Amino acid sequence: MLNLEGTLFCGQTFAWKKIGLTYQAVLEGRLVTLTDDSFYDSIHQDPVLYHYFDMDWDYSGAESYLSTLDPHLAIYIQNHKSLHILNQDPWEVMVSFLLSQNNNIKRIRSLYERLCQHYGSLIEPMWYSFPRPHQMKSATDAQLRSLGLGFRSVYLLDALQNHHVLDLVAEQDLMTAKQTLMSIRGIGEKVASCILLFAFHQMRSFPVDTWIKKVMKQYYPNLDGTYFAPYEALAQQYLFHGIRSDGGTS
DNA sequence: GGCCAGGCCCCAG
């Protein structure tokens, strides 16, 4: 029983909107509409969605392991059970998390949407695809700044010029892949970890942002992500989503 | 009206 709202709004993707009881986003060139009730019908009729929602990974096994390992995680997992890690497009994830630095999720969403509207393709009235690199070829620093990217503008321009490194990353081991990604201006340790997790499903990845720093300091002062091995990424998602939506566990 | 946001770059020590 996948936690659809949690999965779509825990900060791993910025593409989805909730409108009434429906969840909508443009995915691979078409508008997808889901509801909690019809979710399983939808994904079983659609291999693209089935893979996007990562239905074949053993989430309940990992949840059991983490719940037994740690009492704080047990609470967050109970409260938000069955968050999945999506299989997203690497270019889209790279850009999204370039925009994420020193920024908040609301504003990341709005920047993401502006990029779609200015450079993407119109799919249906009001709905645009996320732009492919070739669609942004003419983008200039001034233009991107006028959309509100600020200092992140030069990072996106560098990513545009070097987007082909994503082809290498797919073939590389975790450490090498991270180094490859970090060769792009504006991609450091944290953003690289997010790309490896959200686009390449590296479940050993453990992105550390300001929220995770806080929660690690409070609950695990002498530990790092390896405490949660081999499910670092899933633990990270529950800690991040849990601390932001519930606050502390006690 | 400051403070902060899914950080990173750069430069001083």
Added chain:
DNA sequence: CTGGGGCATGGC
């Protein structure tokens, strides 16, 4: 190599 200031912008 480590620490900390600066960075664009806007939601709160």
